[in-house]
Amino acid sequence: MQASAARSSSMLVTKRRCSSARRNPQQVRPRCVAEVTVRSEVKSKSKPSFDFNQYMKERATLIDAALDKSVPLQYPEVINESMRYSLLAGGKRVRPALCLAACELVGGTIEQAMPTACSLEMIHTMSLIHDDLPSMDNDDFRRGKPTNHKVYGEEIAILAGDALLSLSFEYIARETRDVAPERVLQVIVEVGKAVGSEGLVGGQVVDIKSEGAGVTVGLDTLQYIHEHKTAALLEAAVVSGALLGGAGEVDVDRLRKYSRSIGLAFQVVDDILDITATTEELGKTAGKDLAVAKTTYPSLVGLERSREIADELIEGAKSMLTTYDPAKAAPLYALAEYIRARKN
Ligand code: GRG
Numbered sequence: 156m157q158a159s160a161a162r163s164s165s166m167l168v169t170k171r172r173c174s175s176a177r178r179n180p181q182q183v184r185p186r187c188v189a190e191v192t193v194r195s196e197v198k199s200k201s202k203p204s205f206d207f208n209q210y211m212k213e214r215a216t217l218i219d220a221a222l223d224k225s226v227p228l229q230y231p232e233v234i235n236e237s238m239r240y241s242l243l244a245g246g247k248r249v250r251p252a253l254c255l256a257a258c259e260l261v262g263g264t265i266e267q268a269m270p271t272a273c274s275l276e277m278i279h280t281m282s283l284i285h286d287d288l289p290s291m292d293n294d295d296f297r298r299g300k301p302t303n304h305k306v307y308g309e310e311i312a313i314l315a316g317d318a319l320l321s322l323s324f325e326y327i328a329r330e331t332r333d334v335a336p337e338r339v340l341q342v343i344v345e346v347g348k349a350v351g352s353e354g355l356v357g358g359q360v361v362d363i364k365s366e367g368a369g370v371t372v373g374l375d376t377l378q379y380i381h382e383h384k385t386a387a388l389l390e391a392a393v394v395s396g397a398l399l400g401g402a403g404e405v406d407v408d409r410l411r412k413y414s415r416s417i418g419l420a421f422q423v424v425d426d427i428l429d430i431t432a433t434t435e436e437l438g439k440t441a442g443k444d445l446a447v448a449k450t451t452y453p454s455l456v457g458l459e460r461s462r463e464i465a466d467e468l469i470e471g472a473k474s475m476l477t478t479y480d481p482a483k484a485a486p487l488y489a490l491a492e493y494i495r496a497r498k499n
Pocket residue numbers: 245246247248249279281282283285286291298320350355356359384385421422425499
C-alpha cells in the first residue's frame with residue numbers, strides 16, 4: 156500500500172470505540188448550509204466583519220441558478236430528470252463556493268469560475284449517486300431525499316452519474332469565458348486528476364478493499380482514502396478557482412496547501428459527524444460507519460483526538476492565508492472555520 160502521509164498533522168493513535176449513534180431514517184429533510192457560528196478571525200474587532208451565513212446563502216442561490224441551467228430537461232427526459240434530481244437536491248455547495256472564493260481572492264470574477272464551479276458540483280453529485288448504489292455503500296437517503304437509484308432504478312442512476320461526469324468536463328470547456336485557453340486546459344487537467352485513479356476513484360478503491368472481516372486499516376491508509384476520496388476534489392475546487400482567476404505559481408502553491416488541509420479536515424469532521432449527528436441533521440443515514448465497523452478517525456484515534464486533528468488542520472489551512480488582504484480572504488477563512496464547525 157502506497158499511502159501518502161506527506162500532508163498530515165501529528166497523529167497519535169489510541170484505539171477507542173465510539174458510542175452508538177442516534178438514527179431514524181424516516182426523519183430526513185432537505186439540507187442546506189446549517190447556520191453555524193463561524194469562529195473566524197475575520198469576526199474579531201481588528202478585522203472587518205464577515206457574515207458567512209448570508210454569504211453562503213447568496214452563493215448557493217447563484218450556484219443553484221447556474222446548475223439549474225446546466226442540465227436542461229430534454230429528450231430522453233428520464234436521464235435528465237434523474238441528473239437534475241440529485242444535482243438540485245440542495246447540497247451545501249462547498250466545492251463550488253470554494254472555487255468562486257479562490258478565483259475572487261486572486262482578482263478573478265464569479266463569471267470566470269462559475270462553469271467550473273458547476274462542473275465540480277456535477278462531479279461531486281455523480282460520486283454521491285454512485286457511492287449510494289447497492290454495489291457500493293448501498294444507501295437509501297442522500298441530501299434528505301431517497302437516493303437516486305431508489306427513485307429511478309439502478310440502471311438510470313448509473314447512467315445519470317456517467318452523464319454528469321461527461322457533462323462536467325464538456326461544461327468547463329464549452330462555457331468558460333474570458334480565461335486564456337491554456338488556463339482552461341490546466342483546470343481540466345487539475346479536475347481530471349482529482350476524479351480518476353489518482354483521486355476520487357483511487358480513494359474509493361482503497362476504501363472498498365479496506366472493508367470487511369480481517370482487514371486492518373492503519374492511519375496511513377485511512378489518510379490515503381480521505382485525501383483521495385474527499386480532499387482531492389476540494390483541492391481541485393480551490394486550485395481551479397485560483398487558476399481561472401489568474402493566480403501565479405506562488406498563490407497556486409499556497410492555496411493548494413490550504414485546500415489539502417481543509418480537504419482532510421472535511422473528511423475527519425465527516426467521520427466525527429457520523430457518530431455524533433442524527434440522520435435528520437445529516438440528510439443521510441447516520442451511524443453507518445459504526446454499523447459496518449468501518450475504520451474512521453474516531454475509531455482509530457478517538458473522538459477527542461479526531462477533533463484536535465481537525466483543529467490543527469484548519470489552523471494550518473488558515474496560516475496559508477495570512478499574506479492576503481483579510482477582507483479579500485474572509486470567505487476562505489470562514490469556509491475553513493465552517494468545515495471545522497459544520498453540523499451536517
Ligand atoms: C468519480 C468516476 C467517479 C466515480 C465515483 C463512488 C466514488 C467513485 C467515490 C466516492 C466519493 C465519495 C462519496 C466521497 C465522500 C465525500 C463526502 C465527504 C461527501 C459529503 O460531501 P458534502 O458534505 O455533501 O459536501 P453535500 O450533500 O452537502 O454536497
